[in-house]
Amino acid sequence: MKNLLTNLLLFLSTLSLFAQAYNSKEFAISPNDLNINHYTKDSTANALVIYEYGKSYIDDNDFLLKTEYQKKVKILNRNGFEHATVEIQLYKNKTNKERITDIVATTFNSKNGAITSTRLNPSDIYYEDITPKHTLVKFTLPNIQEGSVITYSYKLSSPYIYKYHEWIFQEDIPKLYSEYVTSIPGIYNYNIKLVGPYKFFDSNSKIKGNCLEGPGGSSADCGVTNYVMKDLPAFIEEDYMTSKRNYISRIDFELKTINHFDGSVEQITKTWKDVDHELKTDKEFGWQIRKSIKAEDFLSTEIIKNDNPLNKAQSIYNFVQDQYKWNGDYNDIFVETSVKDLINNKSGNASSINILLHNLLRDCNIEVKPVLLSTRNKGFATKVFPILSDFNYLIIQAKIGDDTYLLDAAEPDLPFGSLPFRCLNGYGRLIDFKHGSEWIDIEERKVSQIAYRVEMDIVNDSLQILSGITKTGYYAIDSKTDYQKDPELYKKEFSDEHPTLNVLEHTIKDSERNTLSFDEVFKLKQGLDPMNTTVNGVTKETLYINPILFPFIEKNPFTLQERLYPIDFGYKRTFSYILKLNTGKYTVAEAPKNAVFALPNKTGILKLNVNQQDDFIIINLKFSLDKPLYNHEYYESLKTLSSELINIQKNSIIVLNSI
Incomplete structure (x- = not known):
């Protein structure tokens, strides 16, 4: 009896969850589409694609490539309003162009339990030539509110059969269901490429006879294929990646040959x-x-x-x-x-x-x-x-x-x-x-490096600082270019980036044009805020000194729970920081501890070495990435390494002086 009751509760719970699901099976609006205002699999999502469907085929009347498109999107909050603006690019050349027709767009809202709809006025559809070869079609759906559901559909007509319509399954918001149906006549042979980490939920093909008529009573059969993906997470672009087209889930087509109705074969994709x-x-x-x-x-x-x-x-x-x-x-x-x-x-x-x-x-x-x-x-x-x-x-x-x-x-x-x-x-x-x-x-085989050599002296509740900075590789290219454009602006931007430092003097070392190095020296001053503390009944002046004046990174660039595409830095890189702090009359009460963190397979390292003497302390910090490209399996290690680096950069040296 107890097991029966448990199974019944599980069954009812499943029914309840099913009843509360978005309608991802069709283009039509359901009450659940409007009444549900969250997405449990991604609480950060501002909008959600509930349903997407497309069908491409060669029209039997004009031999143009036609694509029919439908999409249904849930607006979860105000930050998702941007997804109510739709942009479609059309390609053109001197003789032909793509066309769009039958645009229908509607916003649905729930008011007092009833579903209301507001349709897009055709006069609110705008066309703009953004390049000589591209026209942008743009419209924004009306009456958008938190919780709205929008639907839109259109038809595309293209003379460019060599480039069958591409289908992008994944985008920057989650997607519950995406289906693409292709109908390709047998006279056309395409190279088909699937990009991205996700596999099809369903993919099936069938033959449709006599789908395309040719001259003299000839005809061709079509291969009709359904491609379906479900429950796709949002593709989040993060630092250190190349074009998202390399990794986002999509299917691409490139015409290889045409077997004309007269029996001749035209080779489109060449060797x-x-x-x-x-x-x-x-x-x-x-x-x-x-x-x-x-x-x-x-x-x-x-x-x-x-x-x-x-x-x-x-x-x-x-x-x-x-x-x-x-x-x-x-x-x-x-x-x-x-x-x-x-x-x-x-x-x-x-x-x-x-x-x-x-x-x-x-x-x-x-x-x-x-x-x-x-x-x-x-x-x-x-x-x-x-x-x-x-x-x-x-x-x-x-x-x-x-x-x-x-x-x-x-x-x-x-x-x-x-x-x-x-x-x-x-x-x-x-x-x-x-x-x-x-x-x-x-690829760039050489390592690009930033090396800091810093000497600090405590003088009258302030730090007198002499800092030499040597940059090589791409760091040198960037700094040299910026400095040569406007030396004063270069110095100002340095001051803006380091507001606690007062620049007393800045000099650069002349370097030949074709060298990959840039050397500069800063004389700086930084104020300190002394505090009085009591140690064993004795009042002492206490100073907190941040030894890392120039952080390698300000915040962790890796924040995703999971990243399925590589981390592409472009080139190998090394940061090094050597500090000598002359403590003088002060004694060191607390200093950072030695630490070592490494990436798997010795592909990167973070190392802190602290050497304390009677009247000075030397800190040596090194951070290196020994590969320009890491596959996604290194992501967690890189995230951890970056977090540890940020923590080290925040460590202070505490010095005391008797009053």
């Missing part, structure tokens, strides 16, 4: 051998890369006659940096790159600058080749098959003696042989018109 030939013969890209140029029309005799190949290459690199200004653009390397315009206007995109660099180096007998890559914000280029639209940047590889250098002259202050941080995205495609292209690694 790299085919692409190399197309690039070589291309009237824009290939012609500009192969174009002969006379170095004497640009360079001084001194540069041209330099017998040292490395010095000559550096001089040519510096010349291009000085004479031609980057306009900030780098996205259309195959269309809007013109070396001729660059020469005439003294300004152009990154590709035109680097192609000019390539041609000048080649004319001076330096072995060079162009390299195509995708920047960190764009995502990884596909390696399985060539997709030129994956690439949005061009750099140069130069071989001088036994050494290989990767060059980008677009940045005016970037040292020879270094790349901008945006280029550190794993790999690129080296273009070689004679021997064929190949993948090469794009």
